[in-house]
Each structure stands twice: as C-alpha cells, then as structure tokens.
Amino acid sequence: MDNTTFNSTFNSSTNGTNGTSDGLPPPIPKSFWTNLLLPTLYLIIVVGSLYTFSTLYRKSQLSKTARLEPWFPAHRQRDIYLSLLHLDPSEESSAGDDEKKLKRVPDSVLKAALMQRALEDIRRIVQLRSSKQALQTLLQRGSVGDELWQRFLRAEQEMEAEVKDVVNEANAFAPNWGQVIFQSANEMNQNLLIKDRMKELQDKLESEKAWWEKKKAGIQSNFLKEHGVEDDVKSEDTAAATVAKPVEKRPGSSDEEGILVDVDVPTQSQGAGGSTKKKKGKK
Amino acid sequence: MEGPETFNQLSLSIDPSTKALTSPDATLASEINDLNQLHRILLTLDTPNQIPAPPAPVNPKRSVQIGKLRESGNAAYKKGTFPEAITLYNLAIRMASDRPGWEASGLVREELSALYGNRAQAYMAQRQWAEGSVDAECSVELKRVGNVKGWWRRGSCLREMGRLEEAAEWVKSGLEFERAGPDKGGVGELEQLGREIEKGLGKS
Numbered sequence: 001m002d003n004t005t006f007n008s009t010f011n012s013s014t015n016g017t018n019g020t021s022d023g024l025p026p027p028i029p030k031s032f033w034t035n036l037l038l039p040t041l042y043l044i045i046v047v048g049s050l051y052t053f054s055t056l057y058r059k060s061q062l063s064k065t066a067r068l069e070p071w072f073p074a075h076r077q078r079d080i081y082l083s084l085l086h087l088d089p090s091e092e093s094s095a096g097d098d099e100k101k102l103k104r105v106p107d108s109v110l111k112a113a114l115m116q117r118a119l120e121d122i123r124r125i126v127q128l129r130s131s132k133q134a135l136q137t138l139l140q141r142g143s144v145g146d147e148l149w150q151r152f153l154r155a156e157q158e159m160e161a162e163v164k165d166v167v168n169e170a171n172a173f174a175p176n177w178g179q180v181i182f183q184s185a186n187e188m189n190q191n192l193l194i195k196d197r198m199k200e201l202q203d204k205l206e207s208e209k210a211w212w213e214k215k216k217a218g219i220q221s222n223f224l225k226e227h228g229v230e231d232d233v234k235s236e237d238t239a240a241a242t243v244a245k246p247v248e249k250r251p252g253s254s255d256e257e258g259i260l261v262d263v264d265v266p267t268q269s270q271g272a273g274g275s276t277k278k279k280k281g282k283k
Numbered sequence: 284m285e286g287p288e289t290f291n292q293l294s295l296s297i298d299p300s301t302k303a304l305t306s307p308d309a310t311l312a313s314e315i316n317d318l319n320q321l322h323r324i325l326l327t328l329d330t331p332n333q334i335p336a337p338p339a340p341v342n343p344k345r346s347v348q349i350g351k352l353r354e355s356g357n358a359a360y361k362k363g364t365f366p367e368a369i370t371l372y373n374l375a376i377r378m379a380s381d382r383p384g385w386e387a388s389g390l391v392r393e394e395l396s397a398l399y400g401n402r403a404q405a406y407m408a409q410r411q412w413a414e415g416s417v418d419a420e421c422s423v424e425l426k427r428v429g430n431v432k433g434w435w436r437r438g439s440c441l442r443e444m445g446r447l448e449e450a451a452e453w454v455k456s457g458l459e460f461e462r463a464g465p466d467k468g469g470v471g472e473l474e475q476l477g478r479e480i481e482k483g484l485g486k487s
Contacts, residue, residue: 079293080295080315082290082292083291105297106302112321112325116321173332174332180337184337184338187384188385190388191384192384194425198425201424202417208416212412212413212444
C-alpha cells in the first residue's frame, strides 16, 4: 500500500518535470522585454514632460516680454529714414516728367533724414538718463511695479542698438561721420532748446509792454489829478480825458499793486530824475 | 519702439525737381518740414561730402560779422543814437540766431547773452523799461554766472516800473549766482541795488 502511494507520487512528480522540460526559451524573453518596457516608458514620460515644460515656459516668457508696452511712442524720424531707404521713386514717376527722373532718393535727403533721426535719438537718451535715477528711487521704495523697470531696461537696450545702427549708417555715407554725427545732433538739440526759450521770453514782451503802458497812464493821470485840478481848463480836459482810461485800468493794476501805485508817484518823479544819471558802462 | 529689424513703412513721395519730400500723412507734416529745411541747408554746405562739420572748430566768418555789428551798435550807443543802436543789435541777434544748428551752442549762448544785454542797456537809455527788462532776462537766461550786468539791468528795470517785490527777489537770486561766480567786484553793485530796493520796499 505504501508502495503504491509512493509510486503514484513519484510518477506524478516526474510527469510534472517531464511537462516542463519540454517547452524552451520564449516565455522568458517576453517577460524580459516587458520588464524593460516599463522603465523606458517611465524615462520617456519624465524627459518628455521636462522638455515640454521648458519649451512652453520659454515661449511664455518670450510672449510676456513681447507684450511689454514700449517705453517711447513710435520713432517717426527713424521710420522716415528707413522708408526713404526702401523707397523707389522711379516706380512712381508720373507721366510727362522724363527729364528729371530719380533713380533713387538722393544722398543729401538721406543725410538730412539721418541727422533728424540722430537728433530724436539724442532727445530720447536725455529723457532716459534723467528718468533713470527717479525710477530707481521709486522702485526701491516700492511705489512702482517691476514691469515698469523691465520696460525701462528694454528701452535702454533698444536705444543702444539704435545708436549703433545710426553710427553704422553714418559711416556708410562718409568716412568717420559716425563719431561726429552725434556731437552735431547734440549741439542741434541744445541750439533748439535755446531758441525755444528765447522765443518764450520774447513773447512775454507784448504783455509786459501793455502792462507798463497801462501803469504809466495810470500814474500820469494820478499826478495830473493831484496837481492840476485847480489849474486852467486845458489841464482839466486832459485830466478828464485820461480819467476815462485809467478808471477801467486802475482796477486792473490795483489788483496787483494797489498800494504801490499811490506810493510810487512821488518815488517815480524822483526816480525819473535820478535814473538818467545812473548809466552803467557798456561792454 | 519697434524691434531693430522692423519699422513702420510710411507713405512718402519725393518731388524729382525740387527734391522736397511730401507725404499725404498729416501727422508727419512738422517732421517733413524740418527735414526739408535741413536738407536745403545741407545742400548749401561746402564741406566734403556735404556733411555738417563737427561742432568744435567753428568757422569764424559769422562770429567776425556778429562782432562787427556789435561794435557798431556800441558806437551808436556812445554817440547817443539809441534807435540806431537798437536796430544794429537786432540785426546782430538775428544773425546769431540763424547760425546752423550744429555749431557749438556754447558760442551761441555767449554771443546772444552779450547782444541781449547791450540791447537792454540801449532800451534803458530810452527809458523803455518793459523791453529792457525782457532783454535783460534773456541775457541772464543764457548766462547766469558772470553776468552781473544782466542781473543789475533787469533789477533796475523792474524797480523803475515799480515792481519792487519782483525786483528784490530777482536781485536776491542774482546775488546767489554771482557770489559763487568769478566777478566778485560786480557783486558789490548788485548788493547796492538790492539795498536800494529794500529801502523802497521798506517805505511802502
């Protein structure tokens, strides 16, 4: 009895080994590749996501800087200059003008346009320099956001590129003009400022003259009234004639210096005599 | 500002005979005007390449002419013919202002400051205080330090016109500038004017 059970177990176990010893390699490589698949998949996912993230982030940064509002309004003189460079007047010459057709825009016009461009650049540079300090202070105190500072930095960079561009263009017209052009443009700017200021001051001349005439008439009528009331008719007539004018003008002058008008009459009569003697020597 | 590679193409056209620029765009009118004027001036230049000369060594022709006009103005003033002096000074001022823009602005300042000052003096001799005060103000505006005469002239014009407070303030700021300046002798005169103005103010 024991023998049979032992035999049957022995048989079955050999049967089992007999079954497995028949099939060979395939099942083992299948699980090898599947084992390799998972890590590769993982690596692909990780690297892929990192790459996607970095490209998307860079794109968003670029678009953010592109959306930054420019610091200055459009640079007109630069546009004029570049439009002239690309202009082809021979295309547009209308009928009937066959003696003087331009093949291209003449150099002198381009030079003038370049000088105007340099002038505008100088103005912008001066503006940037003067606002830099103030902007830094505001930024430190936290009154303005970072975006303003970014816009400012971008404007500075663009300005430098623009200056280099202008110098190169100038050198193309004449040797070494690049160094000189910005000096000339600076002087032009200063001279224009001087002219504007002088015009401002000289424009005040009209109002000053009118004010002084009013005042003189007022003082004269005062004088006449004080001293010429009991005299002959002639002085009365003149006093009456001049009374009409100052009556409407005295309110005007007395608004500002009412006290002075009365007190100044005696000083004015003294001053009139005294000042003629006070002449400064001429240069 | 657009990027370095881009620009706005503007609609410009150039007239072949006069070589003047025109544009249908009305907003560009002033810039186009300036350009055309500058272009005309450039065409008259006789430097090589028709390029504006560097600002440093200035062509002395114009300065000599201005100097001559100023001398004749001074002579007329000494003779006592003030209207003639004023006309001569006007001419000199116009000549100095019409200098091409790229010549040294410092020189322009000096010339104009002296000319306005002399014209102010001529106006004062004719007791035209308003014109004198404006011209003296221009002179000081162009040259604040070392210009005692300018400060003094406007101060006395204001005083003659009865504007004593303005005159007092003016003289005070003039003294601040001139005390730091080279002309210490002139400061004394300005101080005296200031004292006289104070006296006038004190009385009222």
